[in-house]
Amino acid sequence: MAESKREIDYSVYLVTGRDLLPPGKDYLESLEESLRGGVTIVQIREKTTETGEFLEVARRSQALCRKFNVPILINDRLDIALAIGADGVHIGQTDMPIAVAKALLPPGAIIGMTCNTPAHVAQAVKDGADYVGVGPVFATQTKNVASPMLGVRGLQDILAPLEGTNVKAVAIAGIKYTNALQCLYGAVRPSGLGLDGLAVVSDIVASHEPEAAARKLATVVHAFKSTIPHIFSLSQHPYTSQYIKENAAQLFPAIRRHGPLVQQITNTVVTTQSANATLALGASPIMANAPQEMADISKAIGGLLINFGTIQSLDGMIEAGKHANINRKPVVFDPVGVGASQYRRSSANSLLNTWQATVIKGNAGELAAIANSQEVRAKGVDSVGQGFKNPALFVRDLARRERCIVVLSGKTDYVSDGTTVVSLNNGHPLLGDITGSGCMLGTCIAIFCAAASMEATPEDGKLVSGDMFIAAIGGVLALTLASEKAAARDDVKGSGTFLPALIDELGKLSPEEVVALANVEVVSV
Numbered sequence: 001m002a003e004s005k006r007e008i009d010y011s012v013y014l015v016t017g018r019d020l021l022p023p024g025k026d027y028l029e030s031l032e033e034s035l036r037g038g039v040t041i042v043q044i045r046e047k048t049t050e051t052g053e054f055l056e057v058a059r060r061s062q063a064l065c066r067k068f069n070v071p072i073l074i075n076d077r078l079d080i081a082l083a084i085g086a087d088g089v090h091i092g093q094t095d096m097p098i099a100v101a102k103a104l105l106p107p108g109a110i111i112g113m114t115c116n117t118p119a120h121v122a123q124a125v126k127d128g129a130d131y132v133g134v135g136p137v138f139a140t141q142t143k144n145v146a147s148p149m150l151g152v153r154g155l156q157d158i159l160a161p162l163e164g165t166n167v168k169a170v171a172i173a174g175i176k177y178t179n180a181l182q183c184l185y186g187a188v189r190p191s192g193l194g195l196d197g198l199a200v201v202s203d204i205v206a207s208h209e210p211e212a213a214a215r216k217l218a219t220v221v222h223a224f225k226s227t228i229p230h231i232f233s234l235s236q237h238p239y240t241s242q243y244i245k246e247n248a249a250q251l252f253p254a255i256r257r258h259g260p261l262v263q264q265i266t267n268t269v270v271t272t273q274s275a276n277a278t279l280a281l282g283a284s285p286i287m288a289n290a291p292q293e294m295a296d297i298s299k300a301i302g303g304l305l306i307n308f309g310t311i312q313s314l315d316g317m318i319e320a321g322k323h324a325n326i327n328r329k330p331v332v333f334d335p336v337g338v339g340a341s342q343y344r345r346s347s348a349n350s351l352l353n354t355w356q357a358t359v360i361k362g363n364a365g366e367l368a369a370i371a372n373s374q375e376v377r378a379k380g381v382d383s384v385g386q387g388f389k390n391p392a393l394f395v396r397d398l399a400r401r402e403r404c405i406v407v408l409s410g411k412t413d414y415v416s417d418g419t420t421v422v423s424l425n426n427g428h429p430l431l432g433d434i435t436g437s438g439c440m441l442g443t444c445i446a447i448f449c450a451a452a453s454m455e456a457t458p459e460d461g462k463l464v465s466g467d468m469f470i471a472a473i474g475g476v477l478a479l480t481l482a483s484e485k486a487a488a489r490d491d492v493k494g495s496g497t498f499l500p501a502l503i504d505e506l507g508k509l510s511p512e513e514v515v516a517l518a519n520v521e522v523v524s525v
């Protein structure tokens, strides 16, 4: 075993599982192919194998790993690790304590520990683990796991005790190429601390083409590591008010050029007017709810809106977001009335634990509920009271926590990407007199996000390409400027005549008008 600790690349962490090999696939052949595909560390896991056979499997695996200069760890069995001179061990909560393993292993040995809670992680750090395997993130068929699923957002909390330490982390359970990026994004803490890698069994071992499976995962992890996490904008910092207005304005013709199909899982109250607003802006609506059709629909759309107003199919919302992430389409989440019931709160958690939102848009009461803040209360779908003391700080922090753009709607709208905050002061009081103007705002944001991502060149390692910060601002400006123009019309006598005029004006806004009329300020926090 190595005497001094070598620098380990945990990016693509293969845990072996010979029982999962496809029929006819040889174990060593599969391992070699996966190493060729870019596996960066291997753990030999044999749960029911006799010692002699385990030793043989470990020796042969080690010979292959050496060929690729990839470290090899042994699951649970220190005797096997010592016998072959492995690089280290992975131990579970009910296995040998780290202190005992440390005493038995040579000084350079790597020790990894399974952790299911922040307390486990804190203890592993104290005991001197080199890395933690945190999970279960998702459901898995590979092992019966007793601990509750963490979900993508749970990863942030479990990594908290690693702040300020040099202990590394990999996530495990149910991780596939298709959800790898969600998982990596979901784990990023406001400080920027995140996962060092992803541990997988079946995604590689059960594949007929382990080299390709490993390469796909490696591409995602390496691309992610080379991007700035939690930022969905184009890092054009510092943003100026003029830059924002000009670039948001350019998205109006971009929508007409691309005519994006925008999927909207929205509520029964506003479906027709949201569809009409979509058409007016130059996009096409598709109001599909059924979980069974999400895989197909997701390939065709430019963006997705999930509006919580009347939750008809939570499964549909889960599947739609999952497939949007897989297909790298922007997801706008409008948690309408999320504070109104325990069911809505737990549903919002399930959604945000399954997929990564690109934009979360809500009023003060809704965003307070998402942030678990007591500062603002909600009554049904409306906020009660004065709002946040410092709304700019609130949106910035929520954007950091959720790793997405946050839009706080109100008399003044606030938008943040976690770094920059802008205040938007456009709109007309008549918006408050029609039902579903907030829902139409979600629709507009989804349309602008779709257009911005269609304008951009897709980049590996990014869930969505294009400047989603500018797109979200564009969506807000579309509705608020159209409301000002509609309200000023002679034929508008009240809320009844305002709604059709609003739809008309949405379709007529020019980029020049947007630059001239938009009231955008970059706010220092």
Ligand SMILES: Cc1ncc(COP(=O)(O)OP(=O)(O)O)c(N)n1
Binding pocket: 013, 015, 043, 045, 075, 076, 090, 091, 092, 093, 095, 112, 113, 114, 115, 132, 133, 134, 143, 170, 172, 199
């Ligand atoms: C990287 C990684 N994380 C977690 C585990 C699970 O280990 P353990 O809790 O010891 O359970 P078994 O693997 O023994 O079933 C792991 N093996 N690797």
Ligand SMILES: Cc1nc(C(=O)O)sc1CCOP(=O)(O)O
Binding pocket: 015, 114, 135, 136, 137, 139, 140, 141, 142, 143, 145, 172, 173, 174, 175, 199, 200, 201, 202, 203
């Ligand atoms: C070995 C192991 N440990 C887990 C834990 O949660 O502790 S889940 C798991 C198996 C993960 O397999 P797959 O990548 O096929 O889902």
